[in-house]
Amino acid sequence: xxxxxxxxxxxxxxxxxxxxxxxxxxxxxxxxxxxxxxxxxxxxxxxxxxxxxxxxxxxxxxxxxxxxxxxxxxxxxxxxxxxxxxxxxxxxxxxxxxxxxxxxxxxxxxxxxxxxxxxxxxxxxxxxxxxxxxxxxxxxxxxxxxxxxxxxxxxxxxxxxxxxxxxxxxxxxxxxxxxxxxxxxxxxxxxxxxxxxxxxxxxxxxxxxxxxxxxxxxxxxxxxxxxxxxxxxxxxxxxxxxxxxxxxxxxxxxxxxxxxxxxxxxxxxxxxxxxxxxxxxxxxxxxxxxxxxxxxxxxxxxxxxxxxxxxxxxxxxxxxxxxxxxxxxxxxxxxxxxxxxxxxxxxxxxxxxxxxxxxxxxxxxxxxxxxxxxxxxxxxxx
Amino acid sequence: xxxxxxxxxxxxxxxxxxxxxxxxxxxxxxxxxxxxxxxxxxxxxxxxxxxxxxxxxxxxxxxxxxxxxxxxxxxxxxxxxxxxxxxxxxxxxxxxxxxxxxxxxxxxxxxxxxxxxxxxxxxxxxxxxxxxxxxxxxxxxxxxxxxxxxxxxxxxxxxxxxxxxxxxxxxxxxxxxxxxxxxxxxxxxxxxxxxxxxxxxxxxxxxxxxxxxxxxxxxxxxxxxxxxxxxxxxxxxxxxxxxxxxxxxxxxxxxxxxxxxxxxxxxxxxxxxxxxxxxxxxxxxxxxxxxxxxxxxxxxxxxxxxxxxxxxxxxxxxxxxxxxxxx
Ligand code: SF4
Numbered sequence: 001x002x003x004x005x006x007x008x009x010x011x012x013x014x015x016x017x018x019x020x021x022x023x024x025x026x027x028x029x030x031x032x033x034x035x036x037x038x039x040x041x042x043x044x045x046x047x048x049x050x051x052x053x054x055x056x057x058x059x060x061x062x063x064x065x066x067x068x069x070x071x072x073x074x075x076x077x078x079x080x081x082x083x084x085x086x087x088x089x090x091x092x093x094x095x096x097x098x099x100x101x102x103x104x105x106x107x108x109x110x111x112x113x114x115x116x117x118x119x120x121x122x123x124x125x126x127x128x129x130x131x132x133x134x135x136x137x138x139x140x141x142x143x144x145x146x147x148x149x150x151x152x153x154x155x156x157x158x159x160x161x162x163x164x165x166x167x168x169x170x171x172x173x174x175x176x177x178x179x180x181x182x183x184x185x186x187x188x189x190x191x192x193x194x195x196x197x198x199x200x201x202x203x204x205x206x207x208x209x210x211x212x213x214x215x216x217x218x219x220x221x222x223x224x225x226x227x228x229x230x231x232x233x234x235x236x237x238x239x240x241x242x243x244x245x246x247x248x249x250x251x252x253x254x255x256x257x258x259x260x261x262x263x264x265x266x267x268x269x270x271x272x273x274x275x276x277x278x279x280x281x282x283x284x285x286x287x288x289x290x291x292x293x294x295x296x297x298x299x300x301x302x303x304x305x306x307x308x309x310x311x312x313x314x315x316x317x318x319x320x321x322x323x324x325x326x327x328x329x330x331x332x333x334x335x336x337x338x339x340x341x342x343x344x345x346x347x348x349x350x351x352x353x354x355x356x357x358x359x360x361x362x363x364x365x366x367x368x369x370x371x372x373x374x375x376x377x378x379x380x381x382x
Numbered sequence: 383x384x385x386x387x388x389x390x391x392x393x394x395x396x397x398x399x400x401x402x403x404x405x406x407x408x409x410x411x412x413x414x415x416x417x418x419x420x421x422x423x424x425x426x427x428x429x430x431x432x433x434x435x436x437x438x439x440x441x442x443x444x445x446x447x448x449x450x451x452x453x454x455x456x457x458x459x460x461x462x463x464x465x466x467x468x469x470x471x472x473x474x475x476x477x478x479x480x481x482x483x484x485x486x487x488x489x490x491x492x493x494x495x496x497x498x499x500x501x502x503x504x505x506x507x508x509x510x511x512x513x514x515x516x517x518x519x520x521x522x523x524x525x526x527x528x529x530x531x532x533x534x535x536x537x538x539x540x541x542x543x544x545x546x547x548x549x550x551x552x553x554x555x556x557x558x559x560x561x562x563x564x565x566x567x568x569x570x571x572x573x574x575x576x577x578x579x580x581x582x583x584x585x586x587x588x589x590x591x592x593x594x595x596x597x598x599x600x601x602x603x604x605x606x607x608x609x610x611x612x613x614x615x616x617x618x619x620x621x622x623x624x625x626x627x628x629x630x631x632x633x634x635x636x637x638x639x640x641x642x643x644x645x646x647x648x649x650x651x652x653x654x655x656x657x658x659x660x661x662x663x664x665x666x667x668x669x670x671x672x673x674x675x676x677x678x679x680x681x682x683x684x685x686x687x688x689x690x691x692x693x694x695x696x697x698x699x700x701x702x703x704x705x706x707x708x709x
Contacts, residue, residue, distance in 0.1 A: 075561055104563040116554035121576045131562045180558070187562060 017089070018050035019223040020074060020107060020191045025083035027069055031302075039302045043069040045247045046083070051191055051223040056214070058234035058255070059227045060270065061244035064301065067227045068112075070244070071195045074225065075109040088190075105135055108184035112196040114176035118168040124179050125164050128152070131186035151182040155212060174205040181212070191223045192216065198233065210237045231274045235259055240334075243267045246299050246309040253335030263337040263350060265314045308340065316341055316349065399650030402643055403587070410464040413457035425450060425458035425611055446619065446633055455616055456636045462612030463640075464590070466528040466597040471589030473532025475582060478539030479575075485540070486547025487570055497544065503537035512596075516605040524597075524610045531596045532589075539585045543578060550577045584651070591648035598641055613637035 027044040044066040051057055061067045073080055079094040086092065092103055111117035118127060128148045132138040138147055149160045155178040157163045168176055177197060184192060194213065198206040214237055217224050228234050234241055235255060242252040243266065251264040262268040299305050305312055311321040321340050329342045341347050417425070445451055485496035512530055519526050550556065556573050564573070594613070600606060601614025602621070620626075620634040 077557065077561075104561055109558070109561050111554045111558060113554060117558045119555040119559070119573055122573075130559070130564065134563045183558075183562065 018052050018086075019088055020225075021050040021086040021089075022047050022070065022074060022080075023084045023086060024048055025070070025073055025080045025085065027066075027073055027078070028081045041301050042247055042304055043301055044073065044080075047244075047249050049074075049225075049242060049249070049252075051225055053190070053223050054217060054221040055240065056217055056224040056226055056238040057240045057242060058238035059225060059242050059244060060229070060231050060234050062229055064246075065244045066247035066301070067244050068195055069247075071109060071193045071225065071227055074191075075107055075193055076103045105187060106189050107191045107193065108187050108189040109193045109195060110177070110180055110184055110197045113200050114173050114180055115168075115200070117180050118176055120168050122167075123164075124152075124157075124166050124168075124171075127179060127183045128186050131183060135187050147186070151186050152178075154185065154216075155179075155182045157182065173201045174209065177201060177209060178212070181216075185216070185220075189222070191225070193225045193227070195227045196229065197226075199229065206233065207236075213237060231259070231270050235274075243270065246304055247301055248309055248338070250310065250339070251335075251337040253331070253333065257333060257335055261351065263331055263335065263342070263347065264310075264339045265316050265341070265350065266310050267337075268350060269313075308338075316346070318344065320344070393654045395650040396654030399647040399654070402647035403590075403651075406460055406464060406640070406644060409457060410461040414461055417454045417457050425454040446623075446630075448619075452616075452632055452636055455611055456613070456640065458611045459613045459616050459637055460640065462524055462610050463594045463597055463614065466524050466531065466612065467590040467593035469525060469528035470532035470535065470593035470596070471586050473529060474536040474539060474589045474593075475586045477532070477536035478543050478585065479582065481536070482540035482543025483547050483570055483575060483578075486544040486549075487551045487566075487574055489548065489551075493544070496540075500537040500540040500544075503534065504541075506534075508534045512600065513603065513605065516600060523607050524612065527597055527600060527606065528593065531593050531600075535589065535592055535596070539589070542581060542585060546578050546581050547574055550574045587651055588648060591644055594641065594644055598637075613641050 025044060025047045026042075029041040029043055030038055031041055032038050047066075047070055049057070049059070049070070059067045059070065072078060074085060076085070076092060076094075084091045087103060087106055125148060128151055129138075129144050132144060132147050136147075138144050148164060152158070152160045152163060157175060157178050163171070163175065163179075168179070171179065181192075181197075192213075197213070198209045201209060210233060213224060213226065216222050226234065226238055231241075238255050240253065241255045241258045243250050243258070243264065245266045251258060251262065251267045253263075258267060259271055262271050299309055299312065305322075307323045308314070308317075308321040308326050311317040314321065318340060324340075326338045326340045326343065328336050328338050330336045331342070341350060414425075446455070481496050481500055485493045485500075512534055515530055516527065519530070551569075551574055556569055559569055559573050597606075597612055598614035598617065601612060601618045604618065606612070606615050606618065608615075614637075616637040617634050620630070623630075623633075626634070
């Protein structure tokens with residue numbers, strides 16, 4: 001709350017006002033090779049994203065698309081090269097590349113790798129007591145105990161006695177990730193950024209983790225950013241989807257629309273390569289199997305393709321795509337896309353026979369439903 | 383890291399080296415009291431009736447030109463030499479941590495400055511400098527010698543600490559704790575430093591041995607406290623009295639042997655440390671084979687843990703991992 005003026009006291013937010021925003025954020029890293037030549041990695045280019053209270057926004061993209069960099073920008077790990085991160089409308093100030101401590105009180109990040117994000121030398125208790133001491137000034141032993149217990153119960157690490165004095169190596173991946181989430185919750189943040197929080201977990205417990213995140217969003221009104229490379233889990237958890245490709249955002253909007261009727265060739269490729277939830281619960285493993293990584297080589301971020309960065313892989317690529325980057329076009333219903341097809345009047349080609357699928361409700365994962373089969377129009381147009 | 387410590391203690395070289403060192407430490411602590419109370423020998427007493435005697439039943443290691451008992455002197459010298467060794471190691475290790483830890487943790491400009499400092503000390507002609515400084519402080523006690531040795535001997539250790547601190551600081555848990563709002567000093571000393579204890583312990587040991595050797599060297603060059611007894615001062619006294627020419631081998635061999643033993647022990651321990659930090663040197667030991675087999679047998683948790691470090695920070699993009707299995 002340190003960066004926010006008085007009016008927006010906790011609990012009385014303007015509905016739908018974004019808690020955390022990235023406004024036209026760009027991040028370039030300068031890397032120096034062994035021989036001393038410098039090159040610039042254009043990790044994130046002109047990204048705009050807003051996270052409203054109580055909503056889950058999924059950021060989907062393959063590895064190397066800049067989604068982790070964006071999450072770390074939002075978390076305040078580094079300052080954007082240009083653009084602005086805003087917390088409740090107030091630009092986050094950076095001092096010597098580092099964000100003020102108040103930012104961490106409101107924004108917490110859950111890392112991808114639960115094996116790496118817990119210090120192997122500290123017990124579960126230590127991890128959760130530290131934020132309690134730091135942010136809430138909890139001192140007394142009894143009070144600390146009570147709060148630690150509460151937090152562990154919230155992430156379903158029960159019976160608490162069994163876990164509180166364990167070292168990370170004594171826990172499974174899922175249990176560790178719960179500790180990581182409890183640690184983040186101990187801060188009582190307004191925003192939780194999940195950087196592929198389930199991708200390194202066993203398939204059998206991924207659904208549980210997603211349900212836990214979903215519960216936190218509903219119960220606490222957290223704004224949640226869910227970063228993932230598999231569109232299926234995004235479909236399960238989120239409200240809005242933003243698709244990133246090679247450091248740029250290519251499409252965004254409410255999940256049902258984006259998935260049912262993608263307006264960018266890359267999104268369509270993603271959706272088509274992801275398994276259909278209609279295939280039933282037996283295929284739960286398959287639900288998490290296909291991911292954005294299996295779709296060929298991502299372009300280099302040091303020397304990205306000119307024009308639309310997707311053009312080397314795009315089946316619709318036109319001449320203009322190779323020279324000029326497309327603008328962001330609003331398509332109504334909160335949807336937008338960056339693709340020349342919309343300006344050239346060729347958007348109709350993106351539609352596919354399977355379009356107009358029912359919005360996918362979480363329940364659809366459990367029971368087999370009529371499978372709307374997607375015909376692979378991509379192949380034909382190639 | 384506890385795994386490092388465990389592996390370190392497993393090799394026979396390290397164990398042998400540590401045993402020799404432990405023996406000398408005990409000798410330094412209790413030896414002088416033992417010599418004084420059991421045979422009733424005083425390392426400083428000049429027995430004019432026993433000058434330059436070879437080893438005998440009365441004086442097991444003979445006597446010096448001044449009629450002092452060599453055994454009592456060697457034992458008293460153990461205390462002097464190890465005192466210098468330990469004190470210089472404490473100072474050297476503390477300085478190495480103070481310079482290396484922030485350099486590796488903060489990186490950037492802090493690193494540049496601190497690295498410059500330690501490089502300066504690495505290329506500095508240390509011995510002449512020590513000679514000059516010690517010359518100014520002539521006649522002072524052993525602790526000044528130790529101070530000088532420690533002050534000039536931290537730079538190599540600082541580089542080790544820096545490299546290790548850098549790799550630990552880049553791990554996710556440090557970043558995660560920083561996101562929680564942990565202040566830097568907590569991150570440095572509670573998150574990063576505990577991972578370096580193995581290295582620091584090894585460094586400290588090397589520092590002790592280095593200190594012992596350096597003290598002997600300085601004493602041989604005439605820089606020492608005339609009242610103090612150490613292996614170095616013994617050899618220096620023997621040299622001054624031309625013990626070699628007179629065939630009084632019992633005067634300089636015992637302290638020389640002690641130094642050689644300590645140095646050998648240090649080398650053995652260093653072998654162990656090297657094998658740890660450079661696995662290519664490690665010959666396959668039975669236990670390693672067994673452990674590897676055990677690990678392969680257990681669930682894939684170890685595999686996932688190995689992948690833990692796959693975060694590519696150059697472009698801030700996390701490498702994709704295949705489905706990690708849960709132990
Ligand atoms: S702008 Fe052109 S190349 Fe890029 S996605 Fe659209 S059609 Fe394909």
